Amino acid sequence: MDLSTVLCLFVSFLSIFLFKSLAKSFLLSFKGKQSPLPPGTMGWPYIGETFRMYSQDPTIFFATKIKRYGSMFKSHILGYPCVMISDSEAAKFILNKDQLFKPTYPASKERMLGKQAIFFHQGAYHANLRRLVLRTVMPETIKDLVSDIESIAQSCLKSCEGKLITTFLEMKTYTLNVALLTIFGRDENLCGEDLKRCYYTIERGYNSMPINLPGTLFHMAMKARKELAQIFTQIISTRRNMKQDHNDLLGLFMSEKSGLTDEQIIDNIVGVIFAARDTTASILTWILKYLDENPCVLEAVTEEQESILRAKEESGEKMDLNWSDTKNMLITTRVIQETLRIASILSFTFREAVEDVEFQGHLIPKGWKVLPLFRIIHHSPDNFKEPEKFDPSRFEAITVAPKPNTFMPFGDGAHACPGNELAQLEILVLLHHLTRNYRWSIIGEKNRIQYGPFALPENGLPIKLYPKK
Numbered sequence: 001m002d003l004s005t006v007l008c009l010f011v012s013f014l015s016i017f018l019f020k021s022l023a024k025s026f027l028l029s030f031k032g033k034q035s036p037l038p039p040g041t042m043g044w045p046y047i048g049e050t051f052r053m054y055s056q057d058p059t060i061f062f063a064t065k066i067k068r069y070g071s072m073f074k075s076h077i078l079g080y081p082c083v084m085i086s087d088s089e090a091a092k093f094i095l096n097k098d099q100l101f102k103p104t105y106p107a108s109k110e111r112m113l114g115k116q117a118i119f120f121h122q123g124a125y126h127a128n129l130r131r132l133v134l135r136t137v138m139p140e141t142i143k144d145l146v147s148d149i150e151s152i153a154q155s156c157l158k159s160c161e162g163k164l165i166t167t168f169l170e171m172k173t174y175t176l177n178v179a180l181l182t183i184f185g186r187d188e189n190l191c192g193e194d195l196k197r198c199y200y201t202i203e204r205g206y207n208s209m210p211i212n213l214p215g216t217l218f219h220m221a222m223k224a225r226k227e228l229a230q231i232f233t234q235i236i237s238t239r240r241n242m243k244q245d246h247n248d249l250l251g252l253f254m255s256e257k258s259g260l261t262d263e264q265i266i267d268n269i270v271g272v273i274f275a276a277r278d279t280t281a282s283i284l285t286w287i288l289k290y291l292d293e294n295p296c297v298l299e300a301v302t303e304e305q306e307s308i309l310r311a312k313e314e315s316g317e318k319m320d321l322n323w324s325d326t327k328n329m330l331i332t333t334r335v336i337q338e339t340l341r342i343a344s345i346l347s348f349t350f351r352e353a354v355e356d357v358e359f360q361g362h363l364i365p366k367g368w369k370v371l372p373l374f375r376i377i378h379h380s381p382d383n384f385k386e387p388e389k390f391d392p393s394r395f396e397a398i399t400v401a402p403k404p405n406t407f408m409p410f411g412d413g414a415h416a417c418p419g420n421e422l423a424q425l426e427i428l429v430l431l432h433h434l435t436r437n438y439r440w441s442i443i444g445e446k447n448r449i450q451y452g453p454f455a456l457p458e459n460g461l462p463i464k465l466y467p468k469k
């Protein structure tokens with residue numbers, strides 16, 4: 001084939017693409033005659049504005065659009081037309097109207113996590129799963145796990161002592177171990193190295209191109225996912241033979257009342273590990289960065305943690321942490337809240353319109369994706385004074401609590417995060433031991449952020465961790 005033939009073919013393909021896109025937009029604008037589509041641009045055919053959005057800080061992409069088009073605008077990313085929403089009330093509406101906007105994920109991600117996982121469902125099946133997950137991570141249950149989490153935190157920090165570490169990677173080990181404790185209880189033998197190896201392979205392939213050919217990360221991840229399913233099947237059958245009741249998530253999933261099949265159980269175990277791990281590890285990584293940059297805050301957190309131990313000593317209480325100690329960590333809790341706001345690790349989430357929806361004078365056509373922009377809501381000066389400043393005192397309840405509905409790091413509505421209490425607990429416990437016993441220095445560039453898919457300090461924040469004198 002010579003160059004002119006290739007060129008000819010390329011131009012023909014492009015014309016077909018352009019024609020199809022134009023015809024589609026024409027049909028949509030005709031269908032929604034009373035209400036126009038939201039303002040905005042759709043970028044290139046098929047590619048849309050994907051590269052523009054992902055090749056820079058998404059905050060800049062969103063801010064430029066909002067300045068030009070207002071708080072609701074259309075775009076085209078990852079192969080889909082979409083509407084982006086930066087107003088907090090509108091975001092809340094979208095997240096709470098399950099019958100109009102369903103959760104949506106790329107098909108490749110569904111296949112990898114498992115089609116039966118909680119995120120992809122609505123209705124009775126979803127409600128049943130949510131009830132089971134919530135029962136495992138509600139305060140009444142996790143308060144009994146405090147000392148186990150404490151041991152995991154201490155051994156994680158001990159293993160990093162004196163070393164140059166990548167904070168995010170070490171925090172991921174910590175949060176994986178806590179997730180496994182919640183799912184499998186104290187039955188350590190169940191969570192062998194094979195389980196972890198398979199999970200790490202899945203994780204490496206999760207954000208790769210979904211090409212299922214031998215040698216690709218995606219292919220390896222899919223293979224590891226199959227192996228992981230076999231490991232879980234084995235664990236389930238061992239548990240069945242033991243004929244004992246278990247109070248952990250696997251125990252609840254396996255109870256007769258849950259009505260779940262083994263495949264559903266497996267998909268949801270993978271799903272919960274996935275939801276619990278990187279999110280919490282990212283927040284911990286950001287907290288170390290902000291504490292390093294704000295020595296007064298670090299001092300206040302350390303003092304709070306020391307005072308908790310002093311009070312226990314004075315009253316002759318056991319020195320191990322317990323649930324009510326963690327409820328007295330008010331300054332540390334505000335540091336977590338402020339980090340959740342400013343880091344906004346999930347810049348946005350996805351929903352899909354299940355029918356044509358008229359919203360605020362615009363049409364959101366059926367099948368379009370809708371993205372509530374958490375990061376923009378958390379960084380708006382209308383919602384938070386001096387939003388770029390790390391200031392935990394803004395969460396001092398009585399004086400300056402955030403405006404209602406403007407703080408949604410755990411989402412909102414039927415799919416809001418059920419694991420928020422667990423996440424907070426594991427972060428508090430780790431910070432208790434970290435601030436009392438260690439100090440750290442950041443190695444290399446401090447201010448760059450990478451987005452892939454979570455917002456994270458560049459290279460996962462390399463630090464040197466050393467025992468406090």
Ligand code: HEM
Nearest residue numbers: 118119275276279280283349409410411415417418419423
């Ligand atoms: C700081 C850590 C965490 C953050 C920032 C976070 C954030 C979120 C957000 C924003 C959502 C809603 C997504 C959406 O609406 O599309 C979500 C859902 C979810 N999270 Fe978390 N999460 C964290 C930790 C955890 C932990 C520790 C667990 C462990 C149980 C967990 C389990 C889940 C599950 C199962 C869902 C899906 C809920 C559903 O679809 O009904 N998350 N999380």
